[in-house]
Amino acid sequence: MVELLNLLASTSGYLYFQCPSLRQYAIEKWGLPEYTAADMVTVARKSLEIPELLSTLQRGQTSLSKLRRICSVITLKDKAEWLDLAEKGTNRDIEKAVAAARPQPVDESLNYKDDNLSELRVGLNEETRKNLERIRDLLSQKNGRAVTLSECLEQMTKIVLEKMDPLKKAERATKRRAAKCEKLGTCQIRKFIRARRKLPARVEHAINLRDQAQCAHVNHQGQRCPNRRWLHRHHLKPVSMGGDDGVANLRSLCSGHHRLVHFQEKENLS
Numbered sequence: 376m377v378e379l380l381n382l383l384a385s386t387s388g389y390l391y392f393q394c395p396s397l398r399q400y401a402i403e404k405w406g407l408p409e410y411t412a413a414d415m416v417t418v419a420r421k422s423l424e425i426p427e428l429l430s431t432l433q434r435g436q437t438s439l440s441k442l443r444r445i446c447s448v449i450t451l452k453d454k455a456e457w458l459d460l461a462e463k464g465t466n467r468d469i470e471k472a473v474a475a476a477r478p479q480p481v482d483e484s485l486n487y488k489d490d491n492l493s494e495l496r497v498g499l500n501e502e503t504r505k506n507l508e509r510i511r512d513l514l515s516q517k518n519g520r521a522v523t524l525s526e527c528l529e530q531m532t533k534i535v536l537e538k539m540d541p542l543k544k545a546e547r548a549t550k551r552r553a554a555k556c557e558k559l560g561t562c563q564i565r566k567f568i569r570a571r572r573k574l575p576a577r578v579e580h581a582i583n584l585r586d587q588a589q590c591a592h593v594n595h596q597g598q599r600c601p602n603r604r605w606l607h608r609h610h611l612k613p614v615s616m617g618g619d620d621g622v623a624n625l626r627s628l629c630s631g632h633h634r635l636v637h638f639q640e641k642e643n644l645s
């Protein structure tokens with residue numbers, strides 16, 4: 376299976392099966408649990424760089440989970456030592472060696488304590504720690520009492536979202552424009568300057584509002600992709616075929632589905 380995934384990774388063959396990623400392929404087509412799929416994909420992808428990973432697995436001298444552990448540290452230079460350890464060492468030996476090679480101070484986690492309370496665990500570097508302490512000082516000063524770290528985080532998340540979330544920006548801009556139009560009585564239609572890549576803020580906002588800043592891809596089961604990261608703007612009618620940068624011709628797609636859609640277009644043409 377890992378060998379097949381390796382092949383699919385090198386050829387992007389999973390796209391033929393309507394899957395936006397290799398991991399999705401392993402989960403959907405083979406019914407693998409998410410963690411097994413993740414292990415297999417990690418080893419399969421790393422094998423493109425270090426084929427000995429795959430051959431070691433094929434010889435049956437080690438397990439998938441052991442190989443997956445060394446994927447984050449193994450390089451072309453030290454592959455012999457790592458593979459040797461994967462064959463002869465116990466899980467614990469490997470874990471220790473990996474930790475020593477790439478110190479990971481804290482395992483991040485975010486777990487529910489109850490419906491409205493979660494516990495967060497993260498590692499911070501010194502600079503971020505100082506920044507956080509500074510923020511805590513500022514907020515304590517402002518509130519006239521010592522605020523908790525959780526209150527700091529609450530404020531920080533609100534401010535970042537207010538500033539960076541394209542959906543919030545779009546909502547704000549639309550409100551502002553409505554207020555301005557009311558004042559002027561009419562909307563001034565600005566001349567549309569066409570530029571590839573950079574879309575006018577108004578178009579960006581309209582797309583974000585319509586697509587809710589989320590991938591708009593809907594699969595065969597009618598489920599919409601939940602991805603809200605790595606969003607691209609896809610032209611329904613390609614620019615090369617006279618498609619424009621209007622809201623109606625643009626669609627939000629995550630990078631995986633964007634790749635998939637272009638792959639399917641190419642397949643349909645050929």
Ligand SMILES: [Zn+2]
Pocket residue numbers: 608609610633637
């Ligand atoms: Zn596109």
Ligand SMILES: [Zn+2]
Pocket residue numbers: 590591592600601602628629630631632
């Ligand atoms: Zn998507």
